[in-house]
């Protein structure tokens with residue numbers, strides 16, 4: 001049995017913890033915020049179902065009664081094209097509310113025996129030779145065999161362990177917000193294109209519509225009270241948030257006894273549309289590799305994980321570049337992913 005410290009209780013951290021606990025390891029999770037906490041990103045592709053099943057969380061997610069949808073509506077020049085995920089087999093995605101979804105996964109990890117520390121900020125990393133030996137918070141010291149950075153875009157441990165990042169696109173800032181009482185409550189999420197970029201509109205609760213806007217031409221700040229014109233009849237329920245979604249990837253996603261999971265490993269703009277699915281996949285993959293660590297030298301595990309992350313990243317970049325061709329996002333079109 002090994003001891004693992006997971007930093008971050010988002011989908012990447014919780015899925016990794018669940019899978020490690022199921023393999024018989026001892027897991028502590030720390031998160032700097034008090035949970036439940038809000039996070040953007042509500043649309044889940046149906047491909048998430050087998051992963052949730054593997055984690056033993058599918059029934060809980062189904063019982064949570066999240067809104068389901070069967071496909072995506074793409075709207076360009078006023079013309080709408082609907083694409084079902086898989087009409088024959090009636091595949092359905094989820095419109096989850098992240099407070100609920102993330103808590104549900106975390107609760108599963110706690111139920112399996114994770115020791116969870118909420119509102120706890122790591123402040124110091126200690127090393128023995130080149131490996132991490134422990135992480136300190138203001139009140140505790142966590143020793144472990146493996147350390148998982150699942151702190152999302154902050155990549156706290158990666159930054160403290162001097163793992164650099166490489167950017168693969170021009171600077172991109174996505175804006176997002178929520179609107180109630182709008183007449184636009186689409187049955188399926190809508191991706192609406194205009195001359196500048198795209199707006200994603202999805203219904204996340206009975207009377208709550210989420211939007212995300214990304215200008216692909218250049219970075220233009222939007223005003224604090226801005227809402228996409230299609231939702232102008234509604235009331236904003238929160239202030240607009242801006243998030244840096246410049247494409248970036250860690251130079252290595254596994255170094256010594258440290259793994260990077262989910263957004264801590266790489267970030268693409270939400271147009272890639274499956275950050276949560278990837279967070280779960282990476283959490284599960286790391287748990288699998290740690291469980292195999294007695295059978296292989298560290299270099300094999302390191303190479304395997306890095307190659308796996310590279311293939312995920314390169315596949316997504318390939319698709320995004322195809323989708324964005326019309327926008328001639330110069331740097332992204334010329335980007336090298338090696």
Ligand SMILES: Cc1cc2nc3c(=O)[nH]c(=O)nc-3n(C[C@H](O)[C@H](O)[C@H](O)COP(=O)(O)OP(=O)(O)OC[C@H]3O[C@@H](n4cnc5c(N)ncnc54)[C@H](O)[C@@H]3O)c2cc1C
Nearest residue numbers: 008010011012032041042043151152156262263274275276
């Ligand atoms: C505007 C927007 C819309 C999106 N829409 C979608 C979508 O529709 N579908 C989809 O699949 N994906 C979407 N995404 C992407 C998705 O939100 C992320 O890919 C996903 O949240 C990544 O999960 P994670 O567990 O890696 O990180 P996170 O969900 O960010 O979780 C990280 C956790 O780490 C904690 N933490 C941070 N710093 C520290 C620290 N120093 N110490 C301890 N804990 C720390 C945080 O409090 C948090 O709980 C969207 C992203 C954006 C920005």
